[in-house]
Amino acid sequence: MSTSLLVSNIKNLILTEDSPRNSPLRGADLAHLPSIKNAFLLVENQRIKDFGPMKNCPERADRTIDATGRIVLPAWVDSHTHLVFAKTREDEWVNRIKGMSYEEIANRGGGILNSAKRLQETPEDMLFEQALGRLEEIKNYGTGAIEIKSGYGLTVESELKMLRVIRRLKESNEMGIKATFLGAHSVPMEYRNGNRQGYIDLIINEMLPQIAGEGLADYIDVFCEKVAFSVSETEQIMEAGARYDLKPKIHVNQFYCLGGIAAAVKHGAISVDHLEVVDDSDVEALKNGETIATLLPSAPFFLNDHIPPARKLIDAGLPVALATDFNPGTSPSGRMPFVLSLACIQMKMLPEEAINASTLNGAFALEWADEYGSIARGKAANFILTKEVPSVAYLPYAFGSDWVKRVFIKGKES
Ligand SMILES: [Zn+2]
Structure with a gap:
């Protein structure tokens, strides 16, 4: 009717x-x-x-x-979130208030590994119910389409569990949802002493074929950073994803300029996300491609870290999108209106630019501009x-x- x-x-x-x-x-x-x-x-x-x-x-x-x-x-089209997680991390946040850095926490097995341990222990149904509650919350802030990443599993079984939760969210919800496989979010502790490649092989040879076989992911992501994966490791994983038609959306330049942006552009990434630090060669690389720069200002706000240089990117003629990075470690908020405010107050974006970046360009960052934005x-x-x-x-x-x-x-x- x-x-x-x-x-x-x-x-x-x-x-x-x-x-x-x-x-x-x-x-x-x-x-x-x-x-x-x-x-x-x-x-x-x-x-x-x-x-x-x-x-x-x-x-x-x-x-x-x-x-x-x-x-x-x-x-809003929130094109970068980690909305499926098992437990909030306000205890680590208090440690940061007392002076510990994000890198120190990560190196001590906190951070992402802490979330991974919790997620591995949590049954799928419980993860689903918790994530559904967060989806309902962010709907009230005006979000109508969203990307959700895996990456707190870090084992074959738990990455699949996360992606199946995302699939259930897709099936049970009117909101537009796309899933990104982020097995390369952090190197698990047991692979850190001389066997990093062992974990990358697990991603490429075990996780990817099963995920692709079940059609569980729309994109592939890698955390390209000193505390996570190198540029060449990132390239290896992007190449493996391409064999299953998974285009990259890459976490890059959160803390250091390592050349990851140029690598992502070369591999046809739909977006490069974070960009708290950007050098001239990064801008040049973006100018030579179609990749969208997705800025996540609530993460540096929460970490008291570098503000992404939105003006430098926009004034260079580049496409910029805004997203929440909703996650328990560095952005425990899925509130897009606050992201808009941060974009204007801290990154000097105009209100019109912030609205376009949070809607239409967010939709392009999910290849969904025919439907949303x-x-x-x-x-x-x-x-x-x-x-x-x-x-x-x-x-x-x-x-x-x-x-x-x-x-x-x-x-x-x-
Ligand atoms: Zn993220």
């Missing part, structure tokens, strides 16, 4: 597209946020049927919402209706304020 929903008298309908783009917004284009004042939005069969100025508003629909004084914008006819009806607000700039400005009033996923209020 077809049901229609009409949102009328919208003060400002944001990020409208008459003909959807086929490539992400780059450089100066990121500041351009098409919108219609005093607008309507019509939803039919879970999709955006029509939109435009009120003078063209249809006369009736099965349901109508009066949005006087309020803004409508596309739901803008107000366009035929796309999934995933959108946010704000409270009464004075302007678009008010949204990232009023950090911490709950201006998200109602969230619609596939036309249904969540």
Whole structure:
């Protein structure tokens, strides 16, 4: 049965597209946020049927919402999360408050290995229930599509368990979900003394064939960093992923510039994520490819670390996306509106740039721009209706304020 929903008298309908783009917004284009004042939005069969100025508003629909004084914008596309995990890590956080560094914690078997131990011990059903609760929470912040990574398993059995949990989330939820295999998140302790390659072989020869066989992953990821995997190890794993048609989305340049960005671009990565530190050769590498720079400002905010140089990347004409990096160690928050605020306050992005980067460019970072990320006819009806607000700039400005009033996923209020 077809049901229609009409949102009328919208003060400002944001990020409208008459003909959807086929490539992400780059450089100066990121500041351009098409919108219609005093607008309507019509939803039919879970999709955006029509939109435009009120003078063209249809006369009736099965349901109508009066949005006087309020803004409508596309739901967030959070293209980088670790939302499936077994336990929060506030105890390590307290150790950091007392002066211990992330690297010290990692080298002592804390950090990712701590999460892996907990996850290995936790039954699949419990992981699923916990992750489902987090999904419901972030829906209320306005997130309508998300990427979720494995990487707290670090054994064949537990990586498969994580990815099966993500598959169950996909099947049980209206939200758009893509899965990324991140077996190369950390080298388990038992492989650290002279047998790193043993773990990489396990990823390539045991994990990948089973994951691909069950169709459990859309992408492959590697944590390319001094505390994790080298550039050449990262390349080895990207090459193995390519044999199963898994394109890379790579954790890189969180703490050091090692040349991982150039390697990821060379291997056709959809995105390179983090980029707290970026040198000129990294920018050059990105200029020569299609890879999206995905910035995760809540991680350096939480770690009191380098702020990603968003301006340097945007001013070089590059495509930038924003995501939460929701994870128990370095970003225990899936709140996209806060990411927008950090992007503007700390990284000097304009409100328009931050909104584009959190919606349309996020969708491109998941190769899902035909379905999500803008107000366009035929796309999934995933959108946010704000409270009464004075302007678009008010949204990232009023950090911490709950201006998200109602969230619609596939036309249904969540
Ligand atoms: Zn991450």
